[in-house]
Amino acid sequence: PLSDADKAQYIARIKTLLQEKNAVLVAHYYTDADIQALAEATGGCVSDSLEMARFGAQHDADTLIVAGVKFMGETAKILTPEKTVLMPTLDATCSLDLGCPADKFSAFCDAHPDRTVVVYANTSAAVKARADYVVTSSMALELVEHLDSQGKKILWGPDKHLGSYIAKQTGADMIMWQGACVVHDEFKAKALVQLKQQYPDAAVLVHPESPQNVVELADAVGSTSQLIKASQTLPNDTFIVATDKGIFYKMQQLAPGKTFIEAPTGGNGATCRSCAHCPWMAMNGLAAIENALTTGGVAHEIHVDPDLGKQAMIPLNRMLDFAK
Numbered sequence: 001p002l003s004d005a006d007k008a009q010y011i012a013r014i015k016t017l018l019q020e021k022n023a024v025l026v027a028h029y030y031t032d033a034d035i036q037a038l039a040e041a042t043g044g045c046v047s048d049s050l051e052m053a054r055f056g057a058q059h060d061a062d063t064l065i066v067a068g069v070k071f072m073g074e075t076a077k078i079l080t081p082e083k084t085v086l087m088p089t090l091d092a093t094c095s096l097d098l099g100c101p102a103d104k105f106s107a108f109c110d111a112h113p114d115r116t117v118v119v120y121a122n123t124s125a126a127v128k129a130r131a132d133y134v135v136t137s138s139m140a141l142e143l144v145e146h147l148d149s150q151g152k153k154i155l156w157g158p159d160k161h162l163g164s165y166i167a168k169q170t171g172a173d174m175i176m177w178q179g180a181c182v183v184h185d186e187f188k189a190k191a192l193v194q195l196k197q198q199y200p201d202a203a204v205l206v207h208p209e210s211p212q213n214v215v216e217l218a219d220a221v222g223s224t225s226q227l228i229k230a231s232q233t234l235p236n237d238t239f240i241v242a243t244d245k246g247i248f249y250k251m252q253q254l255a256p257g258k259t260f261i262e263a264p265t266g267g268n269g270a271t272c273r274s275c276a277h278c279p280w281m282a283m284n285g286l287a288a289i290e291n292a293l294t295t296g297g298v299a300h301e302i303h304v305d306p307d308l309g310k311q312a313m314i315p316l317n318r319m320l321d322f323a324k
């Protein structure tokens, strides 16, 4: 970890570089608190992947620096190909993206030509290009409800837990890719029941990328932005939170008197690989942001094949239009 003095130096340098390059910092709720604070202090954006996409597309900066994971940088590039899109590191990916290769996913779609293809934003440009709709967790339920009401059958990818949750809530006819998020998949129901007994007045907030038996224990289920809202509006003073702990920065900022506790990832004898923090989100740091703005180029700049980008822009714009 950086010393406070080093942090202050990086922050000062980054502020200057952002101005010099007419760049803006777009950060996800799961990144380090320092990065979220810096994005706020410099007129950038701290949000979920939907708002990150919208903010980047509407901003008049020449350069977007996207602190998050690769699919977020790619989405920014697809929506605004004329902008330079930089990332602190191009190695920051996502287990959902990794677990859904475009060729295999495309073959799955080809085998079910009668189905409308709905993919989560946590996918590569090539997977998005194969989709009819892209969704984020903040609007997936509403979109599937809408498609179901039109009698459409759905092919969903890649997160099996989010897909099962939506199928259960909407009753839609869905078949799905069997992907999972390494962070949310680790939350354990049995240990959560025990923790609830320790904090009987706490409300449980769960992201629907978590296993179904964890979702069933929730007082509120939703996307990052929806869980942040629940932490402000529910009357409880204590919350047990089943999502990446990067979110605590915003929850504490908006409800400073309240207490936030990580939902358990152990229990049931399991060992935890990613204890409530995404290993790829954690790759974003102040030094890497400064490096991206200073050197750019192959180590930091996002490129998307222009033809693929044009194809992927169609379902992405449907997402933005639907979410309006």
Ligand code: CIZ
Binding pocket: 047, 048, 049, 050, 122, 136, 137, 138, 181, 209, 223, 224
């Ligand atoms: O788990 C993720 O990567 C999420 C929640 C992304 C987002 O903001 O939609």
Ligand code: SF4
Binding pocket: 030, 069, 093, 094, 095, 096, 122, 181, 182, 183, 184, 209, 244, 278, 279, 280, 281
């Ligand atoms: Fe992907 Fe999970 Fe990390 Fe989100 S938290 S970027 S879904 S691995």
